Amino acid sequence: xxxxxxxxxxxxxxAARAVGxxxxxxxxxxxxxxxxxxxxxxxxEVPGWEELxxxxxxxxxxxxxxxxxxxxxxxxxxxxxxxxxxxxxxADEANRIVAGLVEATGETSVVKVKSMATQxxxxxxxxxxxxxxxxxxxxxxxxxQLGDDLPSHILxxxxxxxxxxxREIFREKMAEWGxxxxxxxxxxxxxxxxxxxxxxxERFLSTKVAVSGANFMIAETGTLVVLESExxxxxxxxLPETLISVVGIEKLLPTWQDLEVFLxxxxxxxxxxxxxxxxxxxxxxxxxxxxxxVLLDNGRTRVLAxxxxxxxxxxxxxxxxxNVCPVYERVGGHAYGSVxxxxxxxxxxxxxxxxxxxxxxxxxxxxxxxxxxxxxxxPASATAVSRxxxPASATAVSRxxxPASATAVSRxxxPASATAxxxxxxxxxxxxxxxCYEVCPVAIDIPxxxxxxxxxxxxxxxxxxxxxxxxxxxxxxxxLARAQRLSGRLRRFVPRRLxxxxxAWTDTRDIPDIPAESFRDWWDRTDGGTR
Amino acid sequence: xxxxxxxxxxxxxxxxxxxxxxxxxxxxxxxxxxFPRAQTCCGQMHVNTGYPREGTRLARHFADVFAGYDAVxxxxxxxxxxxxxxxxxxxxxxxAAGRPASSGTARDAGGRAAGRTAPPSFAEEVAALVPKVHxxxxxxxxxxxxxxxxxxxxxxxxxxPTCHSLRGLRLGDRPTRLLEQVRGLELxxxxxxxxxCGFGGTFAVKNPAVSAAMCADKAHNVMATxxxxxxxxxxxxxxxxxxALGRQRAGIRVMHLxxxxxxxxxxxxxxxxxxxxxxxxTAPATRPLSAPAARTLAAPGGAxxxxxxxxxxxxxxxxxxxxxxxxx
Numbered sequence: 001x002x003x004x005x006x007x008x009x010x011x012x013x014x015a016a017r018a019v020g021x022x023x024x025x026x027x028x029x030x031x032x033x034x035x036x037x038x039x040x041x042x043x044x045e046v047p048g049w050e051e052l053x054x055x056x057x058x059x060x061x062x063x064x065x066x067x068x069x070x071x072x073x074x075x076x077x078x079x080x081x082x083x084x085x086x087x088x089x090x091a092d093e094a095n096r097i098v099a100g101l102v103e104a105t106g107e108t109s110v111v112k113v114k115s116m117a118t119q120x121x122x123x124x125x126x127x128x129x130x131x132x133x134x135x136x137x138x139x140x141x142x143x144x145q146l147g148d149d150l151p152s153h154i155l156x157x158x159x160x161x162x163x164x165x166x167r168e169i170f171r172e173k174m175a176e177w178g179x180x181x182x183x184x185x186x187x188x189x190x191x192x193x194x195x196x197x198x199x200x201x202e203r204f205l206s207t208k209v210a211v212s213g214a215n216f217m218i219a220e221t222g223t224l225v226v227l228e229s230e231x232x233x234x235x236x237x238x239l240p241e242t243l244i245s246v247v248g249i250e251k252l253l254p255t256w257q258d259l260e261v262f263l264x265x266x267x268x269x270x271x272x273x274x275x276x277x278x279x280x281x282x283x284x285x286x287x288x289x290x291x292x293x294v295l296l297d298n299g300r301t302r303v304l305a306x307x308x309x310x311x312x313x314x315x316x317x318x319x320x321x322x323n324v325c326p327v328y329e330r331v332g333g334h335a336y337g338s339v340x341x342x343x344x345x346x347x348x349x350x351x352x353x354x355x356x357x358x359x360x361x362x363x364x365x366x367x368x369x370x371x372x373x374x375x376x377x378x379p380a381s382a383t384a385v386s387r388x389x390x391p392a393s394a395t396a397v398s399r400x401x402x403p404a405s406a407t408a409v410s411r412x413x414x415p416a417s418a419t420a421x422x423x424x425x426x427x428x429x430x431x432x433x434x435x436c437y438e439v440c441p442v443a444i445d446i447p448x449x450x451x452x453x454x455x456x457x458x459x460x461x462x463x464x465x466x467x468x469x470x471x472x473x474x475x476x477x478x479x480l481a482r483a484q485r486l487s488g489r490l491r492r493f494v495p496r497r498l499x500x501x502x503x504a505w506t507d508t509r510d511i512p513d514i515p516a517e518s519f520r521d522w523w524d525r526t527d528g529g530t531r
Numbered sequence: 532x533x534x535x536x537x538x539x540x541x542x543x544x545x546x547x548x549x550x551x552x553x554x555x556x557x558x559x560x561x562x563x564x565x566f567p568r569a570q571t572c573c574g575q576m577h578v579n580t581g582y583p584r585e586g587t588r589l590a591r592h593f594a595d596v597f598a599g600y601d602a603v604x605x606x607x608x609x610x611x612x613x614x615x616x617x618x619x620x621x622x623x624x625x626x627a628a629g630r631p632a633s634s635g636t637a638r639d640a641g642g643r644a645a646g647r648t649a650p651p652s653f654a655e656e657v658a659a660l661v662p663k664v665h666x667x668x669x670x671x672x673x674x675x676x677x678x679x680x681x682x683x684x685x686x687x688x689x690x691x692p693t694c695h696s697l698r699g700l701r702l703g704d705r706p707t708r709l710l711e712q713v714r715g716l717e718l719x720x721x722x723x724x725x726x727x728c729g730f731g732g733t734f735a736v737k738n739p740a741v742s743a744a745m746c747a748d749k750a751h752n753v754m755a756t757x758x759x760x761x762x763x764x765x766x767x768x769x770x771x772x773x774x775a776l777g778r779q780r781a782g783i784r785v786m787h788l789x790x791x792x793x794x795x796x797x798x799x800x801x802x803x804x805x806x807x808x809x810x811x812x813t814a815p816a817t818r819p820l821s822a823p824a825a826r827t828l829a830a831p832g833g834a835x836x837x838x839x840x841x842x843x844x845x846x847x848x849x850x851x852x853x854x855x856x857x858x859x
Contacts (some may be wrong), residue, residue: 016740025744326727330744429738431731431745432579434698448620454581467577471585474540474572475592484544504739509746509774512545519538519547523566529554 010422011429014335015327024160028332031159035323038272039439046268055261057443060314063219063252064304070219070252071295077222081284083291088246090298091121097294098123098211098244099130105242107132107209113226113233114138115213116154116317117246117296119339120352123211134211135177135203137232139196146173152333152341154319155270160332163187170195178202200232210236214247215316216262217293220255223283224293227266227276237280242290249295250304250313262316265441270318299352308452309356312347314442319344321436321446327429336429337422343436346426347449355423356453427453462501477520484518491516532674534562535600537593537664539607540572546766552793553606553667556682559793560675569596575613578621580733587621594618594656602674603664606789608696608764611666616699618661622654666696667789668705668764678708683796685715688786689758691749691772693765694727706764706788713791722752730771743775750775753783761785 018024043049063070075085088094102110110127112118112134124134124145136145140158144151147169151157158166167187174181179199185191212233216225224245226233237243253259267276285291304310322328322342333341338349350356427450430436436446459467473479491514498506505511523529534557538550557564574589593614597603605611651659671677690710696702710718729735729745736742749772753761761776763769766787773785 012738012740015738019740019744326729326745327738327741330741427581428734429741431694431727431729431734431742433694433727433731435694435725435727438698451579451581451617454579455583457581459581463580467580467582467585471577471582471588474589477569477571480540480543480571487544501736504736505774507739508743508778509771510777511774512770514545515547517547519543519550520566520568522547522551524568528564528566529551 010337011335011425014337014422015331015429018331018335023162024332025330027160027162028329031156032323032329035156035272039269039320039323040272042268042272042274043439046264052261052264053441053443056265056316056441057314059253059258059261060442061311063254064250064310064313067249067252067304070254071249073219074217074222074252075295077218077220078284078291078293079222081222082286083222083284083293086292086294088294088296088298094121094246094294094296094298095123095126098246099127099132101242101244101292102127102132102209103130105209107207107242109133109135109207110209110211110244111135111137111203111207111236111240112141113210113212113236114141114157114228115211115246116339117213117248118211119151120248121246121296121298123246135207137200137203137236138228139193139230139232142196142200143169146170146177148173150334151339153322154317154340154342154344155322156319157333160334163189163192166192174199204232204235204239208240209242209244210240212236212243212245214245214251215266216259217247217252218254218256218259219252221283223256223281225259226278226280227263228278228280229271229276231278234278234280237282241288242292243282243285244292244294246294246296249297249300250315266316266318269316269320269439269441299354302354303348303351306351306452309347309351309449311444312344312351312449314444315344315348316442317344318441320439320441324435324439325430326433326435327431336426337419338426343430343446343450344444346429347444347446347453350423350426350453350457353419353423355420356427356456424457427451427457481518481520485521487514488516488518490514532562533601534564534670535597535603536564536566537570537573537597537603537605537610538566539605539610541767541770542606545770546787549606549766549787549789552787552789553604556667556680556789556793557604560671560677560680562675565600567596567600573610573613574621575610575617576732578613578617583621583624587625590614590618590621591653591656594653594660597660597664598651598656600663602670603660604667604670605664606667606764606787607766608666608693608700608702609767611664611669612695612699614664615661618657619654622652622657625653666700666702666764667792668702668709669700671709671792672705679712680709680792682712682716682792682794683714684791684794686760687717687719687758688760688762688791689719689721689753689756690724690788691721691728691753691761691763691768692724693763693768696764697725702764706762709788709792710762713794714796716791719756719758721756723748724752728768728772730768732767735771742771746771746775750779750781754781758783760791762788762791764788 046052078085086097088097108131110132112124114136118124124136127134136142138157140156141151143149143158143161143166147158147161149158149161153159161169164187167185170181170192171185174195177199179202181195181199182191185195212224212226214224215227217223218225224247226237228234253262263275263279267273270276282291300313303313319342321344322333325343328342333345336342336345336349338345340348340352430447430450432447432450434447437444437448440446473483494511494514496506496510497503498511517525525531536550536553536557538553542549554564554566569592571592572589573593574586576586577583577589578586665674671680688710690707692702692706696706707718710716726749727745728749729742731742734742753772753776761769761772761783763772763785764787769785769787776783776785
């Protein structure tokens with residue numbers, strides 16, 4: 001009954017299903033609460049965390065404001081160090097560049113370091129379509145890949161799985177992808193990790209091309225930085241002959257020294273560690289190796305043009321907001337229909353896909369949108385960026401002087417996005433409790449952006465009418481008083497279970513008694529309680 | 532001190548007892564309470580649901596109604612947070628749009644275009660208004676400087692620090708400091724207190740399954756305390772949790788902070804227990820006080836607030852009126 005609210009969009013339906021999955025609820029409750037507690041302890045022990053947080057926010061804001069300058073500086077520095085920079089306006093272009101680079105090596109397989117950007121653009125699927133197999137090497141990503149599953153968390157993508165389920169996946173699927181799991185595999189964490197280690201080790205030693213993302217890029221030096229916990233990243237970044245890194249343009253930091261702030265903020269916020277086990281940095285290519293950097297826009301310049309929404313680009317993908325979110329804890333990541341779930345996903349996904357203003361077409365991108373290739377179009381935003389026409393103040397974009405890839409695409413020949421309905425519901429996937437803002441290490445005011453996106457989202461007709469009616473009543477005290485008196489007179493006829501959309505309330509909760517007299521009528525009758 | 536009461540549309544319509552309790556309490560502490568009749572709603576529901584045009588109109592109306600008061604007190608942490616956090620944003624947006632968004636748009640714009648003396652802009656009104664708007668516990672602790680309000684409520688109570696009170700207004704321990712000074716009140720901590728109850732305004736009906744799942748956990752935690760009363764500084768959250776407790780026949784009632792602080796040894800205050808839980812309530816709200824406890828109360832303590840009400844028995848006035856829950 002609760003799912004029949006007029007115009008009820010997609011998130012609530014997904015969420016209702018997830019809420020009823022007791023195994024999922026158990027796994028999520030356990031995992032999020034553990035990480036939440038660890039993060040709180042690690043953040044609590046840092047004197048001046050708030051100052052550190054403010055510094056993180058300011059560095060990111062500064063960089064985003066001068067992104068044009070810093071991106072060019074980065075391109076130059078990477079080239080100087082022997083790497084090559086490629087500009088990708090959207091998912092399709094990035095995928096084509098990467099596939100082309102792999103094909104040029106003559107290889108048909110790549111190993112991958114965990115990367116949100118490549119998931120965002122659906123790189124594995126795009127490579128598969130061209131006969132290239134991408135092997136995930138992060139333990140959780142491996143679990144997701146073997147299980148033919150989707151990630152449900154930014155940091156721990158298999159958070160929805162428990163160890164018994166993982167054992168089953170390993171036993172059934174590992175052989176299809178390479179070295180099989182041992183016959184006597186138990187669900188002991190140590191045994192599972194050992195099985196993955198042996199399976200992956202073969203892959204590392206035999207694969208000649210690696211694909212990674214990056215947590216940070218340093219404009220000053222052209223250095224890329226990856227933080228990880230398992231050492232698989234270190235293997236991928238050093239062993240293969242060719243390394244291709246796909247990185248969102250917002251991952252930039254101006255100087256090496258800025259890392260100091262983020263290397264403190266990120267591990268404590270994400271895994272609840274003082275420092276992550278492996279931090280790899282590389283600058284250009286060593287002799288005998290090739291390094292390609294694919295700089296990805298895919299909607300980011302358009303997000304930058306939104307004065308309220310652009311703060312989402314400060315995100316360093318720590319997932320502290322997921323772990324603390326009461327909604328995420330109860331529904332998990334799949335309900336958000338994106339590789340970016342939870343509170344940050346609720347503000348990032350609609351903006352990146354370009355569906356945040358009710359537009360029917362995505363900017364070309366994220367895999368779930370099923371958008372076809374824009375077909376050989378110029379990487380508009382990339383050229384603009386590389387020519388230094390990027391907005392110093394992003395208002396230039398909003399004024400239309402910036403050929404943001406999204407606007408051109410959405411004007412034209414793209415079909416209606418398959419995710420428009422879901423995306424429109426994402427800003428409402430929050431009770432605005434503010435816990436996400438409180439833990440965000442770069443102080444993204446997620447509730448503010450949610451409210452901002454709600455204003456732009458298309459609203460169901462019935463809701464629009466109800467809101468307009470409520471607005472009309474509340475516009476004049478006389479109308480409010482009349483409505484109160486009417487409800488006071490009818491109060492004995494209000495059933496315990498309400499019909500229609502209101503059933504969403506009375507399905508699980510009683511409604512309060514309607515008083516015979518409103519406060520304002522009491523005040524009038526008793527002259528403020530003095531009579 | 533002359534104080535304007537912003538009752539909020541929800542309290543005005545559904546929980547008038549809370550408003551009467553605020554009036555009783557503030558008068559007892561020596562305040563002159565005014566209720567500006569033109570007030571309606573702060574606009575939070577519209578703004579937070581994605582209707583900033585309607586919300587801004589209500590916000591402008593609010594700013595007009597409450598301009599000129601020394602202090603505006605409201606028994607809702609959420610509505611106070613709306614004014615403090617969101618009004619400046621709405622004002623900025625309205626200024627950027629370059630047109631007043633009030634109900635009298637055409638008239639105002641015409642007036643300005645004609646070069647008449649411009650009334651204060653929405654942004655100016657908001658800037659002047661924001662520092663004067665207080666949630667009840669803020670007003671008591673920060674402005675009046677009291678934590679002992681002379682209340683008596685001999686019951687076991689647990690306190691839910693609603694999200695907007697906790698993370699929006701940053702009320703901190705103000706409400707519990709007030710509760711700790713209430714005679715006879717046993718305050719028990721609520722496990723997972725800082726977690727949202729799942730109300731979230733229209734969230735409760737737009738995402739009913741998640742909202743109910745969140746509320747189930749909150750209700751479970753409330754029951755685990757063994758408390759008789761759940762207290763909060765916001766009736767919307769109490770309506771939500773109380774609605775679930777009532778549906779489960781948990782036998783725990785919900786009361787707004789103001790109602791507990793207004794209670795004295797001479798009887799229940801203006802406020803009959805409000806909220807859905809009242810429907811299943813059968814036991815009387817107050818146990819008679821034991822003689823020693825009553826004596827302690829009668830002695831003028833150092834923290835007894837100054838003002839006309841001090842030393843005189845609390846006004847029985849509002850207490851005489853409608854106990855909404857009992858009429859059924």
